[in-house]
Amino acid sequence: AGAPAGADSMRALAAGGRRDAMAPGDSASPRPPRPPRPPRPPAAMSAARMVGEIAGARLARDVYSARQLQEVMTDFWFNHFNVFVGKGPDRWLVSRYEQDAIRPYVFGRFEDMLKATASHPAMLVYLDNWTSASPDTTDPRYLRRQEQLRSFAALTPEQQQALVDAGRMTPQQLQRLRQAVPRLGRRKPGINENYARELMELHTLGVDGGYTQADVVAVARAFTGWTITRPRIAPDAPPDADVAFVFRPELHDRAEKVVLGTPLRPGRGMEDGLEVLHMLATAPATAHHLARELVERFVSDRPDSAMVERIARVFLDADGDLRAVTRALFTDPGFNDPRNVGGKVKTPIELLASALRASDADVGPGPSRALLQTLRTLGELPYAASFPTGYPAAAAEWVNSGAMLTRMNFALALAAGRLDRVRVQPAALAAAPADTVAALAAAFLPATDTRRLQVAVRSELAQQPAAAPGERLARATGLILGSPEFQRR
Numbered sequence: 001a002g003a004p005a006g007a008d009s010m011r012a013l014a015a016g017g018r019r020d021a022m023a024p025g026d027s028a029s030p031r032p033p034r035p036p037r038p039p040r041p042p043a044a045m046s047a048a049r050m051v052g053e054i055a056g057a058r059l060a061r062d063v064y065s066a067r068q069l070q071e072v073m074t075d076f077w078f079n080h081f082n083v084f085v086g087k088g089p090d091r092w093l094v095s096r097y098e099q100d101a102i103r104p105y106v107f108g109r110f111e112d113m114l115k116a117t118a119s120h121p122a123m124l125v126y127l128d129n130w131t132s133a134s135p136d137t138t139d140p141r142y143l144r145r146q147e148q149l150r151s152f153a154a155l156t157p158e159q160q161q162a163l164v165d166a167g168r169m170t171p172q173q174l175q176r177l178r179q180a181v182p183r184l185g186r187r188k189p190g191i192n193e194n195y196a197r198e199l200m201e202l203h204t205l206g207v208d209g210g211y212t213q214a215d216v217v218a219v220a221r222a223f224t225g226w227t228i229t230r231p232r233i234a235p236d237a238p239p240d241a242d243v244a245f246v247f248r249p250e251l252h253d254r255a256e257k258v259v260l261g262t263p264l265r266p267g268r269g270m271e272d273g274l275e276v277l278h279m280l281a282t283a284p285a286t287a288h289h290l291a292r293e294l295v296e297r298f299v300s301d302r303p304d305s306a307m308v309e310r311i312a313r314v315f316l317d318a319d320g321d322l323r324a325v326t327r328a329l330f331t332d333p334g335f336n337d338p339r340n341v342g343g344k345v346k347t348p349i350e351l352l353a354s355a356l357r358a359s360d361a362d363v364g365p366g367p368s369r370a371l372l373q374t375l376r377t378l379g380e381l382p383y384a385a386s387f388p389t390g391y392p393a394a395a396a397e398w399v400n401s402g403a404m405l406t407r408m409n410f411a412l413a414l415a416a417g418r419l420d421r422v423r424v425q426p427a428a429l430a431a432a433p434a435d436t437v438a439a440l441a442a443a444f445l446p447a448t449d450t451r452r453l454q455v456a457v458r459s460e461l462a463q464q465p466a467a468a469p470g471e472r473l474a475r476a477t478g479l480i481l482g483s484p485e486f487q488r489r
Contacts, residue, residue, distance in 0.1 A: 047091055050085075050092070051381070052369075054382070054383060055375070055381055056368070056371070059363070059367070059375075063353055063361070069326075075349070076297055076298075077106055079391055081101070081102065081123070081203060083126040084126055084383070085384055086384065086386065087125060087126045089125055090126055093120075093125065101122075102116075106326075107323040108321075108322060108323070109319065109320050110290070110322055110325075111278060111282070111320050114204070114277050114280070114281050115277055118273065120245065121228045123195070124227065124245065129226055130228045132192040132220060132223060132224050133225065133251035134191070134224050134225075145250055193216050195223060200280065204283065204285075206289030208285075209286070210285060215259055218264075219259055222253075222276045225248045225250075225253075226270070226273055227248055227251065229244055247269065249269045252269050254268065264276075287313075287315040291309070294311060295311060295329070296393050298344070299334060301393075301395055301396070306334075307332055307334035311325060311332065342489070345398055345489075346488065348374070348380035348398065351410075351487065352374065352410070354486075355410070355414060356414070356422070358443070359414060359415065359444075361414065365421070368421040368422050369420055370419040370422070371421075379391075404487075407487065408482035411477075411478045414478065414481065415475070416475075424474075424477075437454050437476050440480050441454055444480050445486060453480065457476055457479045
């Protein structure tokens with residue numbers, strides 16, 4: 001329910017901004033208007049404000065997008081390949097991560113998404129693989145670079161600048177070397193197993209996927225040298241400017257490795273990691289793990305094993321084509337099985353997005369503090385899941401007395417117009433038919449038996465017989481949007 005916003009609304013939503021205050025006039029000595037403040041460079045934006053901006057943009061897409069299936073699947077796959085906005089520079093990278101590594105692939109091939117996430121700076125930072133290097137490297141390129149750094153560190157700043165003036169290096173190279181010098185000798189190279197472990201346990205095979213600790217170490221060795229570059233030349237450049245994936249062969253472990261019983265040829269570089277990704281993306285255990293996650297997320301908290309096997313088979317037969325997998329999921333007999341229909345509780349962001357769309361609410365411009373606070377209270381602020389597992393899919397994590405009260409209060413505040421920067425469109429609810437409660441229930445909960453809900457809403461409205469028609473309409477709307485029936489899907 002709810003029509004997509006027009007171009008003007010979307011432009012206004014994206015523009016945000018505010019009107020600068022003018023200096024008060026003085027009748028004795030009038031002063032010219034205060035000039036507008038120059039915008040602060042992006043680097044000065046606080047972490048809290050940054051999180052609010054990107055979370056608000058995410059909610060706006062969920063509300064206004066005409067491609068709801070794409071938004072739903074983007075949410076699922078971001079959660080699967082979760083990165084935490086609070087991990088260092090990831091607050092600047094997470095939007096690019098979703099835009100570049102998740103969204104383009106939700107109806108593409110799983111292996112392509114796996115490669116995109118593995119090589120994205122946000123994932124490399126979040127799971128620390130950018131620091132992973134061969135512990136015993138004897139690569140001449142690595143030794144030569146260390147010697148160059150030591151020689152450079154011995155120069156005065158004036159001597160360093162003279163190299164640029166003489167054309168022996170570019171200003172960008174000078175900046176990179178100056179950033180690298182403080183790390184010289186700080187730590188010895190060594191592998192980091194974080195990404196390798198989560199790659200197999202969460203992203204592909206699953207915790208019961210048949211791998212061992214030796215496989216974790218071998219995979220970590222295969223991904224040594226997958227790191228990032230961030231020159232940061234201009235002082236007012238955005239912190240994510242020019243941050244990019246780079247493979248540094250001098251940091252790579254070139255020795256032979258064995259992953260899941262398959263030897264990787266020695267002497268190679270980035271090909272080691274790519275071969276591991278292909279191996280994992282096409283493994284039957286990966287198909288089963290992903291199918292189970294999809295069924296748990298969209299069908300039932302207790303996935304039916306037969307349905308999981310059917311989805312896994314489609315994944316393998318289609319070579320990981322997620323369009324085919326998604327179609328199989330939502331057309332499977334188990335999806336519309338009466339035992340499963342209405343069995344899932346909406347996650348907090350699903351609840352807010354569906355209520356805002358159903359009530360034809362106008363959200364923006366800029367993020368609503370009330371909406372963001374509701375998501376924080378309910379425990380699902382976008383991009384803020386700190387663990388690699390992301391946000392949970394089972395209802396047990398979302399349903400408790402405090403959360404249900406918060407959900408009801410949100411629905412009542414929305415319908416009453418008490419949320420900042422959120423306006424319920426009166427045209428959507430202005431027509432008052434003979435039976436308003438029945439009409440609202442039918443509009444917000446189509447194809448749902450709402451007879452018991454209607455009785456409960458009318459009983460509640462009867463407690464306030466003197467309320468104005470507009471107040472009664474808003475109350476009825478809030479009660480329906482906060483009802484158990486609307487909470488489920």
